[in-house]
Amino acid sequence: MAALQETGAISAVKTKESETTRNYLNSPKGIWSWIYTLDHKRIALLYLFTVMAFFLAGGIYALLLRFELWFHGAGLQTEVMKRGLVGPDTYNQLFTMHGAIMVFLFIVPAIPGVIGNFVLPLMIGAKDLAFPRMNLASYYVYLFGALFCIYSIASGGIDTGWTFYTPYSVETKGSVIAMTLGVFIMGFSSIFTGINFIVTIHKMRAPGMTWFNMPLFVWGIYASSIIQVMATPVLGITLLLLILERAFGIGIFDPALGGDPVLYQHFFWFYSHPVVYVMILPAMAVISELITTFSHKKIFGYKLVAFSSIAIAMVSFLLWGHHMFTSGQSELAATLFSFLTFLVGIPSGIKIFNWVATMYRGSLSFNAPMLYAHAFLSLFSIGGLTGIFLGALSVDVHLHDTYFVVAHFHYTMMGGAVMAFLGGLHYWWPKMWGKMYDEFWAAISAALIFIGFNVTFFPQFIMGLQGMPRRYYAYLDQYQTMHMLSTFGTWILALGFIVMAIYLIHSLFKGKPAPRNPWYALGLEWTTTSPPPTENFVGNPRLLWGCYDYDRVMMDQDGLVTFNPNFKDEHEHDKKKPKEDGKARYETTRSFN
Numbered sequence: 001m002a003a004l005q006e007t008g009a010i011s012a013v014k015t016k017e018s019e020t021t022r023n024y025l026n027s028p029k030g031i032w033s034w035i036y037t038l039d040h041k042r043i044a045l046l047y048l049f050t051v052m053a054f055f056l057a058g059g060i061y062a063l064l065l066r067f068e069l070w071f072h073g074a075g076l077q078t079e080v081m082k083r084g085l086v087g088p089d090t091y092n093q094l095f096t097m098h099g100a101i102m103v104f105l106f107i108v109p110a111i112p113g114v115i116g117n118f119v120l121p122l123m124i125g126a127k128d129l130a131f132p133r134m135n136l137a138s139y140y141v142y143l144f145g146a147l148f149c150i151y152s153i154a155s156g157g158i159d160t161g162w163t164f165y166t167p168y169s170v171e172t173k174g175s176v177i178a179m180t181l182g183v184f185i186m187g188f189s190s191i192f193t194g195i196n197f198i199v200t201i202h203k204m205r206a207p208g209m210t211w212f213n214m215p216l217f218v219w220g221i222y223a224s225s226i227i228q229v230m231a232t233p234v235l236g237i238t239l240l241l242l243i244l245e246r247a248f249g250i251g252i253f254d255p256a257l258g259g260d261p262v263l264y265q266h267f268f269w270f271y272s273h274p275v276v277y278v279m280i281l282p283a284m285a286v287i288s289e290l291i292t293t294f295s296h297k298k299i300f301g302y303k304l305v306a307f308s309s310i311a312i313a314m315v316s317f318l319l320w321g322h323h324m325f326t327s328g329q330s331e332l333a334a335t336l337f338s339f340l341t342f343l344v345g346i347p348s349g350i351k352i353f354n355w356v357a358t359m360y361r362g363s364l365s366f367n368a369p370m371l372y373a374h375a376f377l378s379l380f381s382i383g384g385l386t387g388i389f390l391g392a393l394s395v396d397v398h399l400h401d402t403y404f405v406v407a408h409f410h411y412t413m414m415g416g417a418v419m420a421f422l423g424g425l426h427y428w429w430p431k432m433w434g435k436m437y438d439e440f441w442a443a444i445s446a447a448l449i450f451i452g453f454n455v456t457f458f459p460q461f462i463m464g465l466q467g468m469p470r471r472y473y474a475y476l477d478q479y480q481t482m483h484m485l486s487t488f489g490t491w492i493l494a495l496g497f498i499v500m501a502i503y504l505i506h507s508l509f510k511g512k513p514a515p516r517n518p519w520y521a522l523g524l525e526w527t528t529t530s531p532p533p534t535e536n537f538v539g540n541p542r543l544l545w546g547c548y549d550y551d552r553v554m555m556d557q558d559g560l561v562t563f564n565p566n567f568k569d570e571h572e573h574d575k576k577k578p579k580e581d582g583k584a585r586y587e588t589t590r591s592f593n
Helices: 002-006 031-035 040-068 079-083 088-123 132-154 176-203 216-248 261-295 302-318 331-343 345-359 368-391 393-399 403-433 439-465 477-510 572-576
Strands: 011-014 553-555 560-563
Touching (some): 040 132, 040 403, 040 477, 088 132, 088 261, 088 403, 132 176, 176 216, 216 261, 261 302, 261 345, 261 368, 261 403, 302 331, 302 345, 331 345, 331 368, 345 368, 368 393, 368 439, 403 439, 403 477, 439 477
Antiparallel strands (some): 011 560, 553 560
16 A cells, blocks of 8 residues: 555545444344344344354364274383273264254354354345345254254264264164254255355345455355355155154164165265355355455456356355265265366365465465464365365275275364364454454464374374274274374364463453454455444445456555556556447456446
8 A cells, every 4th residue: 555655646444433342242232232132233143142152162072082082003012092981882973963063053054054144144234134034933843953952962962973874873872853843944045145145145246246346255155155055955754764764763864774875875975065065165265355355456256256156156066976875875976976076176276276366466464364364275285185085986985985085074174174264264253343352362273273283184184094983992902003093183173272262362352353354355344343343334335346356446545545546457548449340348246446
């Protein structure tokens, strides 16, 4: 901005201020105003507290199961070390609870429920989501379903794994019905949220915001919402059939009752593979915002990134069979699913290439959100690459059901979705609470989490390649070193999250007041106060620039906007140059003045 001001030819526009101490956090007041709130921002905070509580629970289960795997190795001579801390049945329950909680109660609702709810209306200049009551209902339906899961855990838990594979889930003891019924109910919450986002994006964009003026975060949420609405009913029906079979002995999936267990796998993965992209598409959407903001540079290939989100959503419905290469499906089907698995790598690769190209020759700032964006890029790339290995038929047969799959899954989901969620949380935290956190401790926490993650899961790639099966309570002595190293990594990881919890909670009470725009970003959400008023904006927002127009506009922390008078539209020459038929060759989609 300083360079632009020195030109002496700057048109500076001070946005109209209407500073007030009234905001969505303190108006209206009272506990009931939160319980019955229709404000999308408050509902986002309700989601935040809830999903983080479940993240804590899932994390504790992870620490316990990894601690158990510290034992059973060579050189451990005492009886307790040979025997382990818990029995095999308890161990099976631990990894099942960890998986079910992390997938259904944390990762799936985290970014849409927290970040999507909070920033999507702000980004498109809307006062709220299209259906505020449905939004609140979505949260309480999610909470209601979660209660069934909690009951299942409290009444002894289950040991089926988070996939609830039949016929074992039909025959085993434990509260399988309560857990699956909870997941079934939470599916309605996911559908409500998806419908709300789709309608809001279609009908409530601010005047002048066309589809190709929308932030890429909105494109990502839109694509994932399509999957939520279309795929979730399949899981609901599948779990309902499982409940009917277990409760009434109706033969659907159990071969002893005349059913087909492979049919369950088809149903389950028809939902559960697309739902991987319900988790990762919003994560990619967050990364698009972080990369361009902290590179202070226009996003490279906007339309390619936007269309890649839609392409991933569409292709994701065609990949479920690659989870079943060893289940006896035909060679032709396996070959087709293998090809389609490779196909989905193309739009994912386009996104990563465009993010790297955006950073090239950008003015990079390594604030905490950008650290998580870089963690995402490296970890998700490893997860994606190893997904290609598993998509190859010959390799998958060797690696199927080994620790290699566990490592791949965590590099994709935790290295991808969770890192992006943490990056987005740090990015929009000042806007949510109006308080800044300590950047030093945020960097320390990010480093601990990155190191701890790799120490935990990279050894699992090696163990998987050497043939260590997953979900085994005990193991051969040759895997002891890698298991102990992996367990040690979880302690580093836990320390990183403890540090994060301390400085984020501290910021709520002792943090410095956050300005409107602490990151010098250009999105509409940064033009309103931190925290925003109940109605999001004072007056109706007016689009004067694009959210990635860093070559045209600069906005400081207080909302002082500076336009670059030397900016030239790269398409200006083409607009003036007539085609042979006399019509303009290019018509810009920009509607800003």
